Amino acid sequence: MKTIMQSGYGDPEHVLVEGEAEVPTPGDDEVLVRVHATSVNTPDCIATRGIPYALRLEVGLRAPVSPVRGSDVAGVVVAVGSRVTDFAPGDAVFGSVWTGRFERDAYGTFCEYTVVPAAQLAHKPAGISFDESAGAVMSGVTALLAMRDVAGVRAGQKVLINGASGGLGTFAVQIARALGAEVTGVCSTRNVELVRSLGAQHVIDYTQASYPEMDARYDVVMDNVMNHPASVSAGVLADAGVLLLNSIGAHEWLGTLPSMAFAALFKSRRWRTIRFVPSRKNLEDIGALLQSGAVRVVIDRTYPLADAGKAVAHMLSRRARGQIAIHAA
Numbered sequence: 001m002k003t004i005m006q007s008g009y010g011d012p013e014h015v016l017v018e019g020e021a022e023v024p025t026p027g028d029d030e031v032l033v034r035v036h037a038t039s040v041n042t043p044d045c046i047a048t049r050g051i052p053y054a055l056r057l058e059v060g061l062r063a064p065v066s067p068v069r070g071s072d073v074a075g076v077v078v079a080v081g082s083r084v085t086d087f088a089p090g091d092a093v094f095g096s097v098w099t100g101r102f103e104r105d106a107y108g109t110f111c112e113y114t115v116v117p118a119a120q121l122a123h124k125p126a127g128i129s130f131d132e133s134a135g136a137v138m139s140g141v142t143a144l145l146a147m148r149d150v151a152g153v154r155a156g157q158k159v160l161i162n163g164a165s166g167g168l169g170t171f172a173v174q175i176a177r178a179l180g181a182e183v184t185g186v187c188s189t190r191n192v193e194l195v196r197s198l199g200a201q202h203v204i205d206y207t208q209a210s211y212p213e214m215d216a217r218y219d220v221v222m223d224n225v226m227n228h229p230a231s232v233s234a235g236v237l238a239d240a241g242v243l244l245l246n247s248i249g250a251h252e253w254l255g256t257l258p259s260m261a262f263a264a265l266f267k268s269r270r271w272r273t274i275r276f277v278p279s280r281k282n283l284e285d286i287g288a289l290l291q292s293g294a295v296r297v298v299i300d301r302t303y304p305l306a307d308a309g310k311a312v313a314h315m316l317s318r319r320a321r322g323q324i325a326i327h328a329a
């Protein structure tokens, strides 16, 4: 099969190159999927450049421990392991190969076939394309868990999303609205109309105004950019408000790891982090929101598999509007 292999760390268009590999064999609880679409997420950017450098301790010192990037997948089942009863060859599915960390010999999805744990796979929502389904996996599920479970957004609450036009933000705006919140999105001028079209009642153009300097107070702030210190963003919280810290940041050595570690270590009730959990239940929940029309997947651009390096470079520009999709079939 065709697969995009990574040789070392660096510029995505140089280190992500097309090669050939054996089609993998699924284990007892796994499913072999013909990849129709995948999409680009932050872990792919981190592993391609090896930045923040501190994460090389996990990703690999000189090159990533696993050579194939990508974790979101939408495609068609080719074969199932001996203990898999919920899927059969020919089923259209979506899910994730992400195990929660960068692991040696982990499967990727920038390739034509991949192996997915059956527990991290669900049937693709009817009427939703492969590109959209793949694009809803990491970003859609993480935004859903952030709004519904971690922040517990309730009808009538005021929610601010910083980075409202990105992969996470476009989902978070729509999900907060679906939960009945009054939503404020923060983005640049060119994305104001997009964020409004997703349902945000208020949009702050960060080229014109800075939300920490404004008077409004919010029950939930989701910070997907972390361009302000967490203590500054927390300044716009209402009493008992919750700040969701959700960015790897721009610092080349440490990223936002110190703030994230602080929030995780002290289990601050006001500063919270979010963890992507690609369970079947979570996939079905985001699938139901897509199928009901409450949430749509914003795709900035779709690249062919051979141009996976260009797709990662696009996301690294930090200007992506919604998801970057990769079409593999």
Ligand SMILES: NC(=O)c1ccc[n+]([C@@H]2O[C@H](COP(=O)([O-])OP(=O)(O)OC[C@H]3O[C@@H](n4cnc5c(N)ncnc54)[C@H](OP(=O)(O)O)[C@@H]3O)[C@@H](O)[C@H]2O)c1
Pocket: 041, 042, 138, 139, 142, 162, 163, 164, 165, 166, 167, 168, 169, 186, 187, 188, 189, 190, 191, 206, 224, 225, 227, 246, 247, 248, 249, 274, 275, 276, 315, 318, 319, 320, 321, 322
């Ligand atoms: N917890 C988890 O499991 C998990 C999972 C996935 C991702 N994440 C985290 O979520 C973060 C966001 O991911 P993403 O996929 O949404 O990123 P993304 O798609 O690359 O974000 C790009 C967007 O950020 C906006 N942006 C850039 N600078 C901004 C600023 N100063 N203020 C407001 N918006 C700004 C851009 O809009 P403009 O062009 O308008 O500036 C663009 O639309 C990542 O850092 C990642 O670490 C966490």
